[in-house]
Amino acid sequence: MTDLPWKRIVVKVGSALIAPQKQGCSSHYLLGIAQFITYCRAQGIQVVLVSSGSVAAGWHHFGEVDKPSVTVKKAMAAAGQADMMATWNKLFDFPTAQLLLTHGDLRNRDRYISIKDTIFSLLEHGLLPIINENDAVTADKLKVGDNDNLSAMVAAAADADTLIICSDVNGLYTQNPHENPDAKLIKQVTEITAEIYAMAGGASSAVGTGGMRTKIQAAKKAISHGIETFIINGFDADSFNQLLKGQNPGTLFTSNEKPMQEHLHWMTHTSQAQGEVIVENDFNIDLDTHSEQLTSDDVVAINGDFSVGDTILVRKGDGTKLAKAKSNYSSCLLSFITDQDDREFASEFQQKTGPIISEKNIAILESK
Numbered sequence: 001m002t003d004l005p006w007k008r009i010v011v012k013v014g015s016a017l018i019a020p021q022k023q024g025c026s027s028h029y030l031l032g033i034a035q036f037i038t039y040c041r042a043q044g045i046q047v048v049l050v051s052s053g054s055v056a057a058g059w060h061h062f063g064e065v066d067k068p069s070v071t072v073k074k075a076m077a078a079a080g081q082a083d084m085m086a087t088w089n090k091l092f093d094f095p096t097a098q099l100l101l102t103h104g105d106l107r108n109r110d111r112y113i114s115i116k117d118t119i120f121s122l123l124e125h126g127l128l129p130i131i132n133e134n135d136a137v138t139a140d141k142l143k144v145g146d147n148d149n150l151s152a153m154v155a156a157a158a159d160a161d162t163l164i165i166c167s168d169v170n171g172l173y174t175q176n177p178h179e180n181p182d183a184k185l186i187k188q189v190t191e192i193t194a195e196i197y198a199m200a201g202g203a204s205s206a207v208g209t210g211g212m213r214t215k216i217q218a219a220k221k222a223i224s225h226g227i228e229t230f231i232i233n234g235f236d237a238d239s240f241n242q243l244l245k246g247q248n249p250g251t252l253f254t255s256n257e258k259p260m261q262e263h264l265h266w267m268t269h270t271s272q273a274q275g276e277v278i279v280e281n282d283f284n285i286d287l288d289t290h291s292e293q294l295t296s297d298d299v300v301a302i303n304g305d306f307s308v309g310d311t312i313l314v315r316k317g318d319g320t321k322l323a324k325a326k327s328n329y330s331s332c333l334l335s336f337i338t339d340q341d342d343r344e345f346a347s348e349f350q351q352k353t354g355p356i357i358s359e360k361n362i363a364i365l366e367s368k
């Protein structure tokens with residue numbers, strides 16, 4: 001074993017490892033992962049576990065259903081979550097703690113900070129946080145939808161240095177290896193390009209959700225926060241032996257040399273716009289340095305209902321995304337001012353009320 005360079009890691013485990021046959025959980029494939037987590041903790045490395053498997057674990061309580069409805073899947077998750085936690089608890093001789101999250105929690109800044117505080121408190125007291133999406137209560141507008149992206153958001157919240165995504169393949173291949181025998185394993189990715197995304201297909205296991213596409217999305221979120229990301233084969237115990245020797249058993253996505261600062265990363269990758277402010281296509285104010293110059297005179301349309309403090313997307317009519325920012329106005333008030341014929345009144349009102357958005361809470365986006 002080598003001295004590991006990690007301070008805090010997040011390990012994500014997919015459904016296929018925990019409940020491969022949808023007949024309840026099995027620890028068969030989890031022993032290697034549990035031993036790896038136990039060893040890391042013994043070396044003083046803090047570990048957070050993001051575990052899928054509640055839907056697959058609860059599945060068998062609902063009869064011979066092949067394609068359950070969303071409502072039934074939510075009930076399966078509620079039924080299987082306890083089994084999933086119990087299966088992990090049998091493998092550890094230290095206490096664990098359950099966190100069930102939705103994107104609605106993570107995209108709300110106050111609740112995001114609260115989640116960070118809980119994770120750090122658990123780690124400081126020596127517990128292993130086991131995190132899953134709160135499938136039983138999510139709704140379309142509230143869910144992350146896959147634990148790959150959830151694990152990246154958790155890794156950012158936990159300020160981890162490494163994210164390890166355990167899957168049922170050795171890593172990212174040039175094509176889906178289950179469909180293309182000539183597919184080649186990619187050992188290292190230093191930049192996530194459109195070509196990298198093009199290699200990734202969806203899930204193929206009976207229980208998987210995200211497929212490789214969501215793993216690449218997760219890696220992009222993580223590396224922009226300075227978190228190196230591995231995709232490894234969780235079924236192969238040697239994957240963990242290699243990691244403990246400082247080797248790369250699968251695909252390594254190297255972290256960005258200049259990670260985003262925390263709040264900017266949250267605004268870019270975790271917050272979710274509750275509405276849109278559309279500006280003219282010839283809008284050319286530099287929002288990075290002069291966002292407070294955006295006025296209702298620049299606004300051509302307002303989409304969605306948002307409140308003061310919500311995240312909004314500022315974009316052009318042609319679809320070019322300019323920025324995500326915390327709005328200082330509700331959609332109702334901004335519409336009222338934008339619709340005023342008396343522009344002098346609108347200008348005076350804004351001067352008294354303040355800027356629509358400000359540099360302190362803005363994330364400049366790449367182009368379209």
Ligand SMILES: Nc1ncnc2c1ncn2[C@@H]1O[C@H](COP(=O)(O)OP(=O)(O)O)[C@@H](O)[C@H]1O
Nearest residue numbers: 014167168173175199201203204208210211212
């Ligand atoms: N380019 C690719 N490289 C590797 N796997 C791929 C690729 N494209 C699609 N896949 C599929 O993604 C699956 C892994 O994702 P998923 O089924 O969600 O498993 P998990 O439960 O581990 O998240 C692989 O089993 C494979 O079938």
Ligand SMILES: N[C@@H](CCC(=O)OP(=O)(O)O)C(=O)O
Nearest residue numbers: 015052053054055147209210
């Ligand atoms: N929250 C869901 C997991 C969804 C998910 O991303 O599953 P997977 O692709 O197997 O990691 C569950 O516990 O079943």
